[in-house]
Amino acid sequence: MTEHSALHSTFTLERVYPATTGRAFAAWADPASKFRWFANPGDEHDLDFRPGGRESLLHHGKDGKPTLRFESLYNDIVPDERIVYSGTLFADDRPATVSITTVEFETSAEGTRLVLTEQGTFLDGLEEPAWREQGTADWLDKLTAELT
Numbered sequence: 001m002t003e004h005s006a007l008h009s010t011f012t013l014e015r016v017y018p019a020t021t022g023r024a025f026a027a028w029a030d031p032a033s034k035f036r037w038f039a040n041p042g043d044e045h046d047l048d049f050r051p052g053g054r055e056s057l058l059h060h061g062k063d064g065k066p067t068l069r070f071e072s073l074y075n076d077i078v079p080d081e082r083i084v085y086s087g088t089l090f091a092d093d094r095p096a097t098v099s100i101t102t103v104e105f106e107t108s109a110e111g112t113r114l115v116l117t118e119q120g121t122f123l124d125g126l127e128e129p130a131w132r133e134q135g136t137a138d139w140l141d142k143l144t145a146e147l148t
Contacts (some may be wrong), residue, residue, distance in 0.1 A: 009123040009129035015140050017112045019147040021080045021105045024112040027146050028083060028103065037142040051077050055085070067092065081105055089127060098128035111147075116140065 017024050021027040031047040034071045044058040053074045061067040072087035089096045099120035106113045109125045118136065122129055 004124050007129065008120070009111075009122060009132075010117065010119045010131070011054055011133045011136075012115060012117045013133070013140055014116075015114045015144070016108055016110045017114060017144060017147045019111050020077060021112045024143075024147060025080045025105055027143060033146060034101055037146040048074075049077070050074060055087075064113050069093070074098075089132075091126045094126060096121055097122050097132060099132075114140070 019027075027037065029049045031045070032115065033051075034047055035043075035045045039057055040059065042060050044056075044060075046054075046056045048054050051074055055070075055072045055074070057066040057068075057070040059070075069090040070084045070087060071090070074083070074085045076084040081104070084100070086098075086100045088098050097120050099118050101116065101118045104115045104117075106115070116136065118132070120129065120132060122132070
């Protein structure tokens with residue numbers, strides 16, 4: 001019998017970007033912009049950015065075979081203020097993490113303060129909370145380059 005587990009974790013990341021809230025928000029909404037900071041060359045990415053819309057990302061390994069798949073549903077979008085989405089990360093077609101993420105945009109003296117909070121359920125040891133937090137931090141850092 002296979003042993004199953006569920007580990008729950010929440011993290012919050014904050015960044016300040018040298019751009020207006022409208023420009024920072026657009027980097028999440030525009031498919032070409034989002035691909036540049038969210039995906040890697042060779043990945044397959046599809047974005048339908050609207051309430052009820054879906055996003056998918058298929059990451060290929062060095063051998064060209066798909067290794068990670070992320071699918072999300074946009075639950076709530078308030079232009080230039082908030083994005084809420086639920087998502088599932090699959091590792092070799094097995095659900096690894098199910099999460100809900102809230103991204104908030106606030107005007108700051110430096111441009112835009114972004115606060116991302118993710119609540120996740122990590123299944124069967126296929127992903128660790130620290131890995132997810134680091135990966136999310138990495139793509140938020142890539143967003144800096146997109147907005148600079």
